[in-house]
Amino acid sequence: MIIDLQSISRSPRHFNFEYQSDWWRKNEGAVQVQNLVQVQDLEGPLIAKISVSREGKNYLVIGRLTGKLRLVCDRCLETYTFSVNRDFRLSLWRSVPPESARDETELKKDELAVGFIAAEKIDLDDIIREQIYLSLPMKLLCKNGCAGLCARCGANQNMETCKCSGNSGHPAFLKLKELKTE
Secondary structure: EEEEEOOOOOOEEEEEEEEEOOHHHHHHHHHHHHHHHHHEEEEEEEEEEEEEEEEEOOEEEEEEEEEEEEEEOOOOOOOOEEEEEEEEEEEOOOOOOOOOOOOOOOOOOHHHOEEEOOOOOOEHHHHHHHHHHOOOOOOOOOOOOOOOOOOOOEOOOOOOOOOOOOOOOOOHHHHHOOOOOO
């Protein structure tokens, strides 16, 4: 949803959205990132409640996302459900930082949730998609004790016992196990 920032005043303007599972696949620009993150789809509706207000020359976006995603586990490659419950606060600054600020500088805590806008319009769908990515853990696991796949035969060790021998590891280093030290 495109929002014209010229229509936003100091009093917050509220937006409520309910996204269905087909929304996730519509944005072709995010396909490459989606493949890296292994987000399959939305499971049921994603509810977004957002308010946008003006703060001087800048804008403040406050929102809450609730819903469920279908993700692929990084260890066993099985699909599982992940709950999203995220509150966020994002400041949108109308100008880009000065040239001197583009060098390596330490960000203050209040600068971590800052976005820069150059146009008079923002796309709330992009902000929501970004917040979904930020809500994901670094390692996507279907459960804490996920055993993953066998490196040799590919068996899902959560569902079956691996039938491979105990010689695991890279084949180039298996000969080292035969060495005897005195």
